[in-house]
Amino acid sequence: MLQYLIVCPLLFLAGFIDAIGGGGGLISIPAYIISGVPVHNAIATNKLSSCMGTGLTTWQYWVNGYIRPKLALLCVAAALVGSPVGAEIALRIDADVFKLLMLVILPVTAFYVLKKKDIGKNEEELSFKKTAVISVAAALIVGMYDGFYGPGTGTFLMLLLTGAAKLDIYTAAGTTKAINLTTNIGSMMIYLLNGKVIFLLGLAAGVFNMAGNFLGARFFRDKGSDIVRPIIMVVLVIFFIKILIEMVG
Template sequence: MNFIPFLIICPLTFLAGLVDSIAGGGGLISLPAFLLAGLPPHNALATNKLSSSIGTTASTVRYCKHGYFDKRLTVPSILCALIGSTCGAHLVLLTSDTVVKKLMLVVLPVVAVCVLTDKKEATQVAAFSHRKRMLIVCISAFLIGIYDGFYGPGTGTFLLLALTRLAHMDVRTASGNVKLINLSSNVAALFTFLFSGQVLFAPGLAGAAFCLAGHYIGSGMVMKNGTKIVRPIIIIVLILLFIKVISGN
């Protein structure tokens, strides 16, 4: 790594943290940041996990301090997320760089549409039995954990959709459990990538620092219609990534 890639990684991961704190979907910027900086797909995925794990830890601690999560769902959902994410990370390590690049051209725009069109509206809390809710949450944690280990961007949005619309949890409680599940899947994937030697610490830690700064500033901003800023940023970054992937440079 020379100095130039950091000029790409640092501002974009800062924007990723800012976007994530406003409307979610920061992974749609942070992963392309490492790819645009020239990291090979596997290194980019692994290094992005380092920075995202640190950022997710900060927001998870905040939620837990306020008790915004269902304690009964915590342990089983975390275990499912750990198993699923580990499987996903091992699977992507078995996938060639060429295939991963092609998948990005399909998956990234689909995830972007899901994140940008999700209204995150509160749903009516249904009178679910604890056992039924536990089953839905654990299955969601496992399946979305696989996706997070394999790829990642949009995981928080998909988890929130599953917990509110399928498990019928209230948004505030669901958000806390989402943070715990997402952190667990991030850590599982990170350790898998660490043992495989795919993580690049210099860009990863630099990205983490700027991502945290973006989270801090974004969370302190009182913004209405934040998606008006979020959408153009995500679209511009994805266009730049598409140009890079298609050109092969």
């Protein structure tokens, strides 16, 4: 019961944050671990609850017209190619080297977000070809990052799609969710086949995650970039603190 009391409220918060700016895993995975779930089971069970929440948000964004099918499919394919490449790189490079790099990247990203007060409000609109090329490249790079390390994947993808591909905040969010859902389902299937998922806890937490995602998507629909910017800053700060703790620990 104590596990449920710890995990479920935090999964609600993770879902709310993830629906708006990505990075929900920075809250949900530690929630499982703090409650006493072993690391591998925590990651696996989190995939189940995250798939439930992300699936609901993806459906909401689809209904609201935030997902361009052709663009989303291209990005999903690129992310699925990048993820195993990143996993292969992870086997060859010490993770501490990457963490040191992230301690530089995260403050730079935070500075960009602070300076960029109109995220996703682009006056310049690129042709579909240019948008697709840049979006696919962003999805490939972030997919590699997801396979290599993972936390904050949705946040980084949102920033790249709005900043480099010049997508509006809503299309960027829809594309990001389509990618997140696909990669989460792929990972979850592997964990299910290996018997690592704790079903009752994952399903209960998934319901709370869906509720958080639902409210987060509603806030995003009404507030747009006004709510995205502070949420992304929160994610970046949590991520930075997480890496510092890992490095010191």
